Amino acid sequence: DTGVSQDPRHKITKRGQNVTFRCDPISEHNRLYWYRQTLGQGPEFLTYFQNEAQLEKSRLLSDRFSAERPKGSFSTLEIQRTEQGDSAMYLCASSPGQGRGYTFGSGTRLTVV
Amino acid sequence: AQSVTQLDSQVPVFEEAPVELRCNYSSSVSVYLFWYVQYPNQGLQLLLKYLSGSTLVKGINGFEAEFNKSQTSFHLRKPSVHISDTAEYFCAARGGATNKLIFGTGTLLAVQP
Numbered sequence: 001d002t003g004v005s006q007d008p009r010h011k012i013t014k015r016g017q018n019v020t021f022r023c024d025p026i027s028e029h030n031r032l033y034w035y036r037q038t039l040g041q042g043p044e045f046l047t048y049f050q051n052e053a054q055l056e057k058s059r060l061l062s063d064r065f066s067a068e069r070p071k072g073s074f075s076t077l078e079i080q081r082t083e084q085g086d087s088a089m090y091l092c093a094s095s096p097g098q099g100r101g102y103t104f105g106s107g108t109r110l111t112v113v
Numbered sequence: 114a115q116s117v118t119q120l121d122s123q124v125p126v127f128e129e130a131p132v133e134l135r136c137n138y139s140s141s142v143s144v145y146l147f148w149y150v151q152y153p154n155q156g157l158q159l160l161l162k163y164l165s166g167s168t169l170v171k172g173i174n175g176f177e178a179e180f181n182k183s184q185t186s187f188h189l190r191k192p193s194v195h196i197s198d199t200a201e202y203f204c205a206a207r208g209g210a211t212n213k214l215i216f217g218t219g220t221l222l223a224v225q226p
Contacts, residue, residue, distance in 0.1 A: 033213070033214075040218070041219070042117075042216030055212070104149075104157040106155055
């Protein structure tokens with residue numbers, strides 16, 4: 001296993017369209033996180049899964065955003081009715097347990113035009 | 114609420130000179146601290162982490178950081194930088210019962226020949 005994989009690397013979409021991103025964590029990691037990073041800022045927490053259970057969601061995650069991890073392995077993040085303000089880098093991370101290091105993927109860069 | 118402050122948005126330094134990137138955190142409970150590096154259009158790579166024990170933590174690429182509880186600081190240092198160290202550096206903290214990392218706004222280390 002070479003790390004956390006995210007697909008696609010880049011996505012350009014028109015305002016109002018729906019987009020879905022995928023994250024494949026390191027196989028033995030039971031915890032998975034989604035972060036959003038805008039230009040010049042540090043990553044902001046969006047949501048966290050332990051196995052298939054979504055245990056924490058940020059208030060940043062509006063009702064247009066939904067994340068799933070159906071079998072406790074890969075995860076998807078969907079944004080409905082995209083807005084220009086959704087343009088950002090979406091980062092996924094995984095970890096083997098509390099307090100341990102988080103391994104980040106290379107991110108999906110979303111541009112909403 | 115927990116927060117992480119990186120006062121320096123950019124630190125210019127000449128090659129082979131020492132560097133210190135500052136990080137302060139606010140937390141009323143025990144805290145785990147991390148430094149990540151981000152190269153352009155890439156995800157975050159863990160440099161080092163403090164979980165407990167020795168307050169001086171050594172990481173990859175010759176970096177080290179010192180946890181100072183009384184000053185609530187976790188400054189990153191390297192005795193001699195290389196051109197290849199040019200990147201964005203993020204300090205992050207996780208405290209208490211939460212599983213999410215809180216990031217600072219980042220410091221751009223610009224190494225000049």
